[in-house]
Amino acid sequence: MFSFSGQTDFGGRRCVWVNGPVIVGAGPSGLAVSACLKEQGIPFVVIERSDCIASLWQKHTYDRLKLHLPKKFCQLPKQPFPEEYPEYPTKKQFISYLENYAQKFDIKPQFNECVQSAKYDEACHLWRVITVSTTGLVRLETEYICQMLVVATGENAEGVVPEIEGLKEFSGEVIHAKHYKSGEKHKGKKVLVVGCGNSGMEVSLDLSNHNAKPAMVVRSSVHVLPREIFGKSTFDLAMMLMKWLPLWLVDKLLLILAWFILGSTQKLGIKRPSLGPLQLKNHHGKTPVLDIGALERIRSGDITVVPGIKRFNSNSVELVNGDTLNIDSVVLATGYCSNVPYWLQVSKKDSISALFFGGKSKLNLFSETEFFAKNGFPKTPFPNGWKGKCGLYAAGFTRRGLAGASADAMKISQDIGKVWKEELNQKKQKVPTHRRCISTF
Structure with a gap:
């Protein structure tokens, strides 16, 4: 079992030696990697900043949420x-x-530990992962030392809050979609939903179901496809067609079928991108919207589609077409981003720059010249973005949902298993002598 003793180094920081990898994140990606390693008998430590597994799902999703894809595409390995x-x-x-x-x-993460930094020590060929306890009044730091680091914080670690003129002066409630639970408290109110992706569409639909008056901002083009075509999952159908047909032709067929089932979305104020839905997903990572009823509410007038925002006033919003809407509250369905650039440092020469997120500036300890790009995603495209250098791995950054995370987990665990058999089981671990470390396994 993993356990701490009371020993600390001279700086008051607990120091922990991990024989296997440290996995950052206890969401689906981190759990999948852990399960695959467990079956091979490889020790590991999972670090999670929240107090539960899958905190995004448990704490930052709306009540009506369902998996958008059939369950066979969303199950984890084993x-x-x-x-x-x-x-x-x-x-x-x-x-x-x-x-x-x-x-x-038997996956038991170290909960309530937020990673402050993870740096590769080139002299010792080891990773140093420093965490801070997120509970209690006393700041408790822990340093994990390991040879392998698995980044499993995912694509949706932080909500994106855009800079919109006048938003801070708006007197009504403003929340990100990750804090939205239900439209029950918005009954009879005018709610502006900023964003028209899957979250924006579903939040708007939920508001309409609770007799609110949602207006959805559609600033850019987006593909809207039916969730099912003739009783078969659209995603499943696309996967089947791609076995026999080129991608561009599958896109053409999907758009024809979507028009047959849903009609013209352009008439509803929703323009389609020039690239097909699958091409757009592959090249830019932009997921098509799978409609589960929002378009019908747009046609009926229960959901209003509006163009981009010019600025907010105290109780209204001015749109780019010159119209003004009186509104009571705002839901920002503006997406999520990776938080890897905030804590991962993979070069001795730090790239020091200011990052602005949610109106706050933070120091960037991240070198974009390495495995991860500036946006916190692996530079190497799918399906090879799961492995970097120096024992660094990435799970769940494929932009292909849970199926992509599962594929990453199996590749990562197989690679670690190979290293474990060749090196870790054959050589006695050398614990750094300049710190007093606690062996965890």
């Missing part, structure tokens, strides 16, 4: 979804599945 689960499991069912998954593979 354990399928229960047969009694529906084709599109609910949020509650998915969380239950993850909790059972962690229990089955």
Whole structure:
């Protein structure tokens, strides 16, 4: 079992030697890597800043959320979804599945530990991961020392809050979609939903279902596809067609079928991009919207589509077309981003620059010349973006959802298993002598 003793180094920081990899993040990606390593008998430590697994799902998703893809594309390695689960499991069912998954593979993360920095020590050929406890009044630091680091914080670690003129002067409630739970408290109110991706569409639909009056900002073009085509998952159909047809032709077929089922979205104020939905996903990582009823509400007038925002006033918003809307609250369905640039340092020569996120500036300890790019995603495109140098791995950054995370986990665990057999089991670990370290396994 993993445990701490009371020993600390001279600076008051606990120092922990980890025989296997340190995995940062206890979401689906981190759990999948952990399970695959567990089956090989490879020790590891999972670090999680929240107090639970899959904190994004448990704490930062709306109540009506369901998996957008059929469950067979969303299951983690080594354990399928229960047969009694529906084709599109609910949020509650998915969380239950993850909790059972962690229990089955005896995955016990170190909760409430936020990574401050992770730096590769080129002299010792080791990773040094420094965390700070997120509970209690006393700042407790821990340094994990390991030969391998798995970054599993995911694509959606932080909500993106755009800079919009006048937003800070708006007197109503402004929340990011990650804090939105239900439209129940918005009954009868005028709500501006900024963003028209899957979250924006679903939040708008949920608001409409609760008799609110949502207006959805559609600033750029977006593909909207039916979730199912003739009773078959659109994603499943696309995967099947791509086995036989080129990508551009599959896109053409999907758009023809989408027009047949959904009609013209341009008439509703939603323009389609010039690139097809699959090409756009592959080249730019932009996911098409899978419609589950929002378009019907737009046609009926229950959801209003509006163009881009010019500025906010105290109780209204001015649009780029000159119209002004009186509104009570704002939901920012403006997406998420990776937080890797905030804490990962992979070069001795630091790249020091100011990052602005959510109106706050932070120091960037990140060298974009290495494995991860400035946006916090691996530079190497799918399917080879899972492995860097110096024992660095990335899980869940494929822009291909849970299926991509599972594929990463299996590749990472196989690679670590190979290293473990060749090196870690054959050589006695040399613990750094300049610190007093606690062996965890």
